[in-house]
Amino acid sequence: MSTDVILKAEGLTKRFGGGGFLAKAPVVQAVSDIALEVRRGETFAIVGESGCGKSTLARLLMRLLEPTAGQVTFDGQDISHVAGAGLTRLRRDMQFIFQDPFSSLNPRMTVGKLIGEPLEVHAPELTAHERRRKVAELLQQVGLPAEHANRYPHEFSGGQRQRIGIARALASGPKLIIGDEPVSALDVSVQAQVINLLGDLSRDLGLTLVIIAHDLGVIRHMSDRVAVMYLGRIVEMGTAAEVFDQPRHPYTQALLASIPAPRGAEEARPQLTGEMPSPSAPPSGCAFHTRCPHATPACSAAIPAPVRVSDSGHSVACHRWADIPAPEGQATPPARSEQAEARFALYRAALAGAEVQYAEP
Ligand SMILES: Nc1ncnc2c1ncn2[C@@H]1O[C@H](COP(=O)(O)OP(=O)(O)OP(=O)(O)O)[C@@H](O)[C@H]1O
Numbered sequence: 001m002s003t004d005v006i007l008k009a010e011g012l013t014k015r016f017g018g019g020g021f022l023a024k025a026p027v028v029q030a031v032s033d034i035a036l037e038v039r040r041g042e043t044f045a046i047v048g049e050s051g052c053g054k055s056t057l058a059r060l061l062m063r064l065l066e067p068t069a070g071q072v073t074f075d076g077q078d079i080s081h082v083a084g085a086g087l088t089r090l091r092r093d094m095q096f097i098f099q100d101p102f103s104s105l106n107p108r109m110t111v112g113k114l115i116g117e118p119l120e121v122h123a124p125e126l127t128a129h130e131r132r133r134k135v136a137e138l139l140q141q142v143g144l145p146a147e148h149a150n151r152y153p154h155e156f157s158g159g160q161r162q163r164i165g166i167a168r169a170l171a172s173g174p175k176l177i178i179g180d181e182p183v184s185a186l187d188v189s190v191q192a193q194v195i196n197l198l199g200d201l202s203r204d205l206g207l208t209l210v211i212i213a214h215d216l217g218v219i220r221h222m223s224d225r226v227a228v229m230y231l232g233r234i235v236e237m238g239t240a241a242e243v244f245d246q247p248r249h250p251y252t253q254a255l256l257a258s259i260p261a262p263r264g265a266e267e268a269r270p271q272l273t274g275e276m277p278s279p280s281a282p283p284s285g286c287a288f289h290t291r292c293p294h295a296t297p298a299c300s301a302a303i304p305a306p307v308r309v310s311d312s313g314h315s316v317a318c319h320r321w322a323d324i325p326a327p328e329g330q331a332t333p334p335a336r337s338e339q340a341e342a343r344f345a346l347y348r349a350a351l352a353g354a355e356v357q358y359a360e361p
């Protein structure tokens with residue numbers, strides 16, 4: 001993996017409401033002052049509880065939303081306010097996979113038409129025959145028979161539909177794909193298949209992946225680096241090993257402790273209590289102080305800036321990180337449910353290059 005940065009955000013902020021015909025709605029501070037760098041060829045994961053701003057961040061990174069403040073740079077170009085031909089070029093280089101493979105594919109179009117459509121836009125030089133060949137190639141790339149081009153979306157299972165969505169995203173030859181919860185609508189056994197497919201594609205095609213998930217188990221074994229969000233801000237960022245095995249932020253520690261565990265093991269571990277506060281009225285200072293077992297009065301006074309805690313770039317935004325005992329790390333990996341164990345076994349086998357047999361529903 002290179003250290004070449006393909007996507008960068010600086011001071012990225014998005015507020016909703018408070019102006020125009022939404023003037024009466026409360027202002028929602030969905031994303032606040034985010035700085036991150038995604039390196040070419042890596043899989044970068046964004047995790048956090050529902051409502052913490054993951055989808056808003058993804059839409060800002062893709063220029064599906066315009067930022068209230070801050071900047072997004074893709075491949076060296078500021079795309080924060082790009083429009084017109086620049087936007088068409090961006091849509092070719094940066095693609096999106098949707099959460100719901102059922103509603104994101106037009107039911108009246110054949111698979112061939114669905115995958116051929118982006119080709120018509122981004123590769124207009126292809127003849128109809130060349131386009132059909134390319135569609136067949138893309139179907140094979142995502143593990144579907146080329147003959148499926150004549151079928152309609154309803155004739156496929158959820159996992160197969162998500163493969164069609166991926167083939168459609170690949171059609172324009174993107175450099176980067178952003179998946180917002182790309183597998184959370186799928187059965188667990190199918191999730192692993194689709195995750196592994198994305199991993200294979202990223203390796204074979206040199207693609208960069210940005211994956212958003214609230215399920216830490218799903219991303220643990222596929223991501224190179226991870227950003228943890230809380231109430232619109234990144235509270236911890238680092239390699240997957242740093243964040244999962246040496247989490248320094250109390251929120252990350254609590255989030256990891258809430259991964260489903262076998263019966264009887266829950267009591268021993270700290271759990272995240274209480275609701276996430278509303279992003280329209282975030283707590284002062286460190287927004288996590290209302291739920292944090294380590295909070296002191298100073299924590300509600302100022303927003304903590306990210307601090308580098310390792311040479312590799314592991315960073316944590318917590319006033320008290322230096323006083324909080326580091327977890328015991330890999331010596332005591334968190335216990336997992338049987339279902340999660342089975343899923344991780346599939347990931348590991350596939351990562352090791354083994355032929356893995358999955359059950360397609
Ligand atoms: N278009 C919008 N107008 C007003 N508020 C919005 C809009 N989009 C998102 N929000 C608010 O911004 C906050 C962050 O939402 P977002 O969808 O980014 O969260 P998320 O982390 O993706 O959540 P989930 O895990 O449930 O998908 C929420 O409080 C949401 O209600």
Ligand SMILES: [Mg+2]
Nearest residue numbers: 054055056180
């Ligand atoms: Mg979302």
